[in-house]
Amino acid sequence: xxxxxxxxxxxVTEKGKYVELRCDPISGHTALYxxxxxxxxxxxxxxxxxxxxxxxxxxxxxxxxxxxxxxxxVSTLKIQRTExxxxxxxxxASSLDGNYGYTFGSGTRLTVV
Amino acid sequence: xxxxxxMEGPVTLSEEAFLTINCTYTATGYPSLxxxxxxxxxxxxxxxxxxxxxxxxxxxxxxATYRKETTSFHLEKGSVQVSDSAVYFCALSGSSNTGKLxxxxxxxxxxxx
Numbered sequence: 001x002x003x004x005x006x007x008x009x010x011x012v013t014e015k016g017k018y019v020e021l022r023c024d025p026i027s028g029h030t031a032l033y034x035x036x037x038x039x040x041x042x043x044x045x046x047x048x049x050x051x052x053x054x055x056x057x058x059x060x061x062x063x064x065x066x067x068x069x070x071x072x073x074v075s076t077l078k079i080q081r082t083e084x085x086x087x088x089x090x091x092x093a094s095s096l097d098g099n100y101g102y103t104f105g106s107g108t109r110l111t112v113v
Numbered sequence: 114x115x116x117x118x119x120m121e122g123p124v125t126l127s128e129e130a131f132l133t134i135n136c137t138y139t140a141t142g143y144p145s146l147x148x149x150x151x152x153x154x155x156x157x158x159x160x161x162x163x164x165x166x167x168x169x170x171x172x173x174x175x176x177a178t179y180r181k182e183t184t185s186f187h188l189e190k191g192s193v194q195v196s197d198s199a200v201y202f203c204a205l206s207g208s209s210n211t212g213k214l215x216x217x218x219x220x221x222x223x224x225x226x
Binding site for chain 2: 003004031033040041042043044045048050055056059091093095101102103104105106107
């Protein structure tokens with residue numbers, strides 16, 4: 001597609017459940033980023049993929065968070081045993097080669113109740 | 114660590130007023146600096162950037178100058194329009210050189226007709 005697509009756009013889940021958030025980057029973009037944006041805050045970096053590998057996962061808050069990009073295109077962010085503090089908008093971005101000319105998706109709003 | 118501080122919002126202006134949104138940063142090395150904009154219901158978009166000291170980024174009538182001596186990157190526009198109403202984020206490139214961005218908390222701009 002023309003832009004970065006994220007699904008679902010909204011997700012409500014119960015505390016303790018497992019969720020998966022999907023990102024379809026722009027075709028041909030090798031770099032993919034996940035960010036988390038809490039209410040009233042700027043996006044916070046979670047993880048960066050170059051191709052299939054996670055080149056920088058220093059922003060993942062704990063081992064409940066995991067992300068994959070098995071074929072170097074679509075990525076899935078996985079959150080286990082969700083907590084209310086995980087509620088936020090999860091943003092995905094891609095770029096052609098890891099430069100700063102990102103294109104962001106519209107995000108997935110996750111609400112943990 | 115690296116960080117970005119923006120002026121608190123919301124900023125409310127009348128159409129055709131002059132806009133300044135302050136942004137200061139703390140960083141090791143020589144980061145690139147960015148302004149992103151988030152219009153209601155849309156994803157983050159790159160507005161402008163500057164990659165070295167004294168560079169001026171500009172786009173859509175907005176300007177910002179990379180000031181190393183004051184560690185600032187203030188956003189300005191001479192005459193705002195209602196359509197400029199959005200949330201503006203200042204950001205810098207992280208020191209890891211992986212394309213990771215560090216964002217400020219965002220400043221909401223409301224322009225009234």
